[in-house]
Structure formats: C-alpha cells, structure tokens
Amino acid sequence: MYLRNIVKKITTFLLANFLIILHLSWRTIFHQPIDLLNIIMVVFLWLIIFNPRQRYILVATYVLLVCELFYTSPFGLESFAQISALLIANWLLLNIFTNRSLVIVFFIGLITMITYRLVYILLTYCNSLIRNHQIAFSPILIRTFFNEALITACTLSLIYLISSIFIKRLRPEYILETSQTI
Amino acid sequence: MRYYSFKKTYLLVIGIFFSIIFLHYLGILNFIENKISDTVVLALRPITTKFQNNTKANLCPNTTTTPINDQSIIKNKILEQENFELKNQLNFKKHSSSTIITAEIVAKNLDTADQIIILNRGSNDGIKNDQPVIYGDGILIGKIIKLENNLSFARVLSDNQSKIAATILNSDHSLGVIEGGFGLSIKMTFIPRNENIIIGDEIITSGLEIGIPRGLIIGKVAAVENESYQPFQQAIITPAVDYEKINFVGVLSTQ
Numbered sequence: 001m002y003l004r005n006i007v008k009k010i011t012t013f014l015l016a017n018f019l020i021i022l023h024l025s026w027r028t029i030f031h032q033p034i035d036l037l038n039i040i041m042v043v044f045l046w047l048i049i050f051n052p053r054q055r056y057i058l059v060a061t062y063v064l065l066v067c068e069l070f071y072t073s074p075f076g077l078e079s080f081a082q083i084s085a086l087l088i089a090n091w092l093l094l095n096i097f098t099n100r101s102l103v104i105v106f107f108i109g110l111i112t113m114i115t116y117r118l119v120y121i122l123l124t125y126c127n128s129l130i131r132n133h134q135i136a137f138s139p140i141l142i143r144t145f146f147n148e149a150l151i152t153a154c155t156l157s158l159i160y161l162i163s164s165i166f167i168k169r170l171r172p173e174y175i176l177e178t179s180q181t182i
Numbered sequence: 183m184r185y186y187s188f189k190k191t192y193l194l195v196i197g198i199f200f201s202i203i204f205l206h207y208l209g210i211l212n213f214i215e216n217k218i219s220d221t222v223v224l225a226l227r228p229i230t231t232k233f234q235n236n237t238k239a240n241l242c243p244n245t246t247t248t249p250i251n252d253q254s255i256i257k258n259k260i261l262e263q264e265n266f267e268l269k270n271q272l273n274f275k276k277h278s279s280s281t282i283i284t285a286e287i288v289a290k291n292l293d294t295a296d297q298i299i300i301l302n303r304g305s306n307d308g309i310k311n312d313q314p315v316i317y318g319d320g321i322l323i324g325k326i327i328k329l330e331n332n333l334s335f336a337r338v339l340s341d342n343q344s345k346i347a348a349t350i351l352n353s354d355h356s357l358g359v360i361e362g363g364f365g366l367s368i369k370m371t372f373i374p375r376n377e378n379i380i381i382g383d384e385i386i387t388s389g390l391e392i393g394i395p396r397g398l399i400i401g402k403v404a405a406v407e408n409e410s411y412q413p414f415q416q417a418i419i420t421p422a423v424d425y426e427k428i429n430f431v432g433v434l435s436t437q
Contacts, residue, residue, distance in 0.1 A: 021225050028230045028289045031426060036294055054191040061195050065202055069219045070292045070300060072328050072335050076203040078293065083199060087192060094188065120295075140363070141295060141342065148294050 016059050019043055020066050036148040038113070040064065041082065042156050045109060048090050049100060049160065050167070060086055077123050085116035105160045109153030117145040216331045223288050223302060223333065230289060231429075267430045270318030274432070280395065282316070282432040283307055285334070290426075297341035297362065299324070301431065304332045314387075314394045314434045321422045322346070322387055322398040323431055334433070338425050339400065340368050348400055349388040350417070352379055357388055360400055360419065368401065368419040375415050379406050385419060395434070 023039045044060045047053075064079035071078045089112040097104045128135045205211045268284070275282050285301035292298065303309055315323045315336040324344065328335035337344050344362040348370060349355055354377040358370040370385060383403045389396025401419040408415035 017222075017225075020222060021229070024222065024226050024289055024292065025229045027292050028226070052188075054188070054194075057188075057191050057195055058198075061199060065199070066218055066222070067292070069215055069222075069330075070289060072296060072298050072337070073293065075206050076199075080199070080203075083195060087195065090188065135343070138342070144294055 012055070012059060016063050017066075019063055023067065024070060032144075033147055033151060036144070036151050037155055038148065038152045040067065041086070041112060041116070041152055042109075042159065044086055045089060045112060045156055046159055046163070048086070048093060049105060049108065050163075052090060052094060057086065057090065073124065074127055077127065078120065081116050081119035081123060084119050085112045088112070088115050100164075102157055102161060106153050106157040109156040110149055113145075113149030113152050117149065219330060220332055223300075227286075227288050227302070264429060267318060267428070274316070274318065274320045278320070278434075281308075281435040283309055283435060284430060284432050285309075286430055287428060288333075296343075297338040297425075298327075299336050299338060299425075299428075299431075301334045301336060301433070302332070303433065304334050305329045306331050308435060309334050309433050310435075312393045314398060316398060316432045316434055317423055317428055317430075320398050322394075322400050323423075323425060323428065325394070326433065336431075336433075338362070339421065340425060346394065346400070347388045347390040348385050349396075350379060350403065351384045351386060352377070354378060357390070358414075358417075360385070368421055370403075370417045370419055371414060373415050373417060375408060375413070377415075379403055379415070379417055381405065385417075 019040060026037065026039055027035050029035075040060070040063055044056060044063075047056045061079075061083055064082050068075055068079045089108055092111065093108060097108060124135060127133070202211070206215070283303055285303040285307075287299050288302045289300040290298070292300075299315075301309075301315075309326060309329060311326055311329060313326045315326060317323050322339065324336045324338040324341070325346070326334050327337045339346065339360060340362040342362050344360070346360040347357070348360045349357050350370070350373070356373050356377045356379060358373040360368060360370050362368055373379065381403050385400040385403065387394050387396055387398040387400065399422045401421040403417045404420040405418040406415060407418070
C-alpha cells in the first residue's frame with residue numbers, strides 16, 4: 001500500500017512535468033490560432049469534470065507555478081488568475097452544474113477561460129496602476145482572449161465526448177450495472 | 183462518487199500559493215526556480231528545435247525536387263539555415279564596435295497577450311535589461327525585458343507593448359515611434375503630416391533611445407495613412423524578417 005502510494009505520487013509528478021513541457025512546446029511550435037489552445041486548463045478541467053479530487057487542484061497549482069517562470073508578467077499574476085478560475089469551475093461543478101452533459105462541459109470550459117481572462121485583466125490593470133505602466137486592452141486583444149476561450153472550450157468538449165464513450169464502456173462498474181439492468 | 187470537502191482544499195491551495203509567492207519575492211526560491219527553468223528548457227529544446235526545423239524544411243520551396251522524408255537532406259537544410267543565420271551575425275560582428283552575445287530561441291509566446299521570445303542566455307552571460315536583440319546582419323527583433331540566470335525574455339517588435347524610436351531613410355529623415363500590433367502588424371506612428379514618405383522606404387533605429395544604437399534595420403514602408411483629421415501620419419511596416427522563422431539571435435551589448 002505504502003509503495004503503491006509512492007509510485008502513484010512519482011507518476012503524478014512525472015505526468016505534471018510532461019504536461020508543462022507539452023504546454024510550452026505547443027505554444028512554441030504552433031502559430032495562431034492553434035497555439036491559443038490552453039492545454040493545462042483543458043487537462044485539469046477534464047479531470048475535475050470526471051472525478052473532482054483535492055489532488056488535481058494541488059497538482060494544477062504546481063504546474064501553473066512552474067509555468068509562471070516562463071511568463072513576463074509579475075510572478076504570480078498568471079497562475080493566480082488560472083488557479084482562481086479552476087477553483088470557481090470546481091465549485092460550479094460541485095454545486096450548480098451537477099449535470100455532466102456536453103453543453104454543460106462546453107459552458108464550464110467557456111466560463112473558466114472567461115473568468116481566467118477577467119481576473120488577468122483586473123490584475124494587469126492593478127499592476128499598471130501600482131507600477132505606473134500604460135496598458136491598452138484593444139478589441140484585437142479581447143478577440144484573441146475570446147478565441148482562446150472558444151478553442152479551449154471546444155477542445156474540452158471534444159475530449160470529453162470521446163473519453164466519456166470509452167470510460168463508460170471500459171469501466172467495470174458500468175458494465176456490471178448495465179448487465180444487471182438487462 | 184465520493185464527496186470530498188473542498189473547503190480544506192481551497193484553503194490549502196491559497197496557503198501554498200501565497201507562501202510560494204511570498205518566498206519568491208523574498209528571493210529565497212531563486213536557486214530552485216533557476217534549476218527548474220534550466221531543466222524545463224533542457225527538455226524543451228530538442229522538441230521545439232526538431233519540430234520548428236522540420237516545419238521549415240518542409241516549407242522550403244527547394245525541397246520539392248528532393249524527397250522530404252530523407253532525414254539527412256532535412257538535417258543538411260537545417261544546418262545550412264543555421265549556418266546562414268550565424269554567418270550573417272558574424273558579418274555584423276566584424277563591422278560593429280559593440281559585443282554580441284549569440285543566443286538560441288528556446289520558446290515563444292507563452293501568453294497569448296504577448297509576443298515574447300525566450301533565449302537560452304541570461305544574466306550569467308552578461309545580458310542586461312533593455313539591450314537590443316538582433317538577427318543576422320543587424321536586423322532589430324526586439325528588446326530584453328526580463329532576465330534569469332541562464333534565460334532571458336525579449337519583447338518582439340510586433341508586441342502591442344513594444345515601442346522603439348525609429349527614423350525613415352527618406353529625404354526628410356522622418357522620425358517616429360515603431361509600435362507593435364498584437365503580433366499581427368508593426369506600424370510607425372507620430373510622423374509629422376507634412377513629411378513625404380514613399381512606399382518601400384527603409385526604416386532604421388534612430389539612436390534616440392538609450393541602449394539602442396542608430397542604424398539597426400527594422401523594415402520597409404508598406405502603406406501610408408495620412409488622414410486630414412489626424413495630427414500625425416502613420417506608416418504600416420513590412421518587417422525585414424519573419425519573426426516566427428528565427429532560430430538564432432544576437433544580444434547587442436551597448437553599455
């Protein structure tokens with residue numbers, strides 16, 4: 001049992017690092033609009049939609065804090081926006097959107113990304129006030145954020161659709177339940 | 183489904199997050215952060231280099247006559263491209279009085295709101311903030327904005343927050359400011375309305391900005407917008423190089 005836990009923790013750590021590399025590579029290799037896909041958000045949203053666990057939120061915190069090292073904005077700004085968006089999504093999924101239909105998944109993806117960008121804009125604005133920087137949120141930037149939200153939500157829905165088919169069919173409890181019904 | 187109490191999780195995440203932020207700003211985590219970023223870059227470099235170069239080799243028009251699945255030909259083309267970039271930089275080095283630190287681009291555009299390139303050289307190599315980043319024979323790419331021990335972050339000219347003083351090589355020697363347009367365009371603003379700009383005129387750095395020498399190439403005028411109700415005219419610029427297709431750059435040490 002103890003060894004199993006250690007193996008589990010090591011696997012989680014390796015997968016988290018793989019996710020960081022994947023996200024960074026995706027953003028570097030591809031150009032717009034494909035690079036707008038936020039892989040980290042897709043993965044963690046998919047995990048909390050299927051199985052909300054404390055561990056996922058903690059791993060997300062680690063992944064986002066490591067990614068923070070590669071942003072030019074003040075340390076903590078991006079990760080705070082993304083973690084708060086994930087926590088809000090988690091709360092919404094547990095208390096309001098308890099149904100797991102495709103539409104709900106799509107909307108939760110959209111709401112999370114919009115929340116993330118709203119928090120980001122708010123924090124960037126506060127930072128510009130403190131540091132006396134001039135920032136401009138033009139319609140192009142807002143459109144880019146919206147495209148990012150749309151692409152991420154669509155990808156999340158697609159992955160959810162594919163995975164839900166396989167997970168339902170391959171889960172032993174599901175097979176047991178359906179065979180009993182028959 | 184098992185129900186987990188998330189109140190504890192929320193508090194734990196908030197606690198961990200703010201502790202790390204606090205320790206970061208105190209500078210206690212510097213060593214760990216540098217080690218992590220070095221390791222990530224080490225893992226990232228082979229992937230991005232392979233994919234970017236493969237894309238370039240596939241896009242290269244000469245490859246239509248040769249089979250692109252031949253790995254040795256692709257490898258040669260990649261080396262040819264790198265050789266060309268470094269030779270151009272060496273050529274610039276001969277004529278320039280400033281020192282140039284050659285760096286490789288390891289990652290790009292992490293945030294969709296910014297146009298940033300990450301270089302594999304940092305403060306340990308003598309790079310400082312606000313130093314100009316050039317490509318080949320003196321083409322300005324951007325400016326250093328953030329430094330780590332072994333990494334540096336440069337803001338590309340097409341970034342919406344990028345502003346560089348420039349001059350047009352026309353009869354009036356028009357002065358203006360080069361501004362980026364969210365990675366989509368570059369324009370030169372604050373050009374007096376009475377000055378004559380012709381499409382195709384070359385644009386260089388004016389040398390009015392501290393740390394950026396005069397004469398670095400920026401691009402050419404592609405279109406001029408001179409409206410009667412505007413106090414200044416502006417020019418849309420075609421950059422001298424496609425910022426997406428660069429592997430090696432040089433950081434100009436001007437101090």
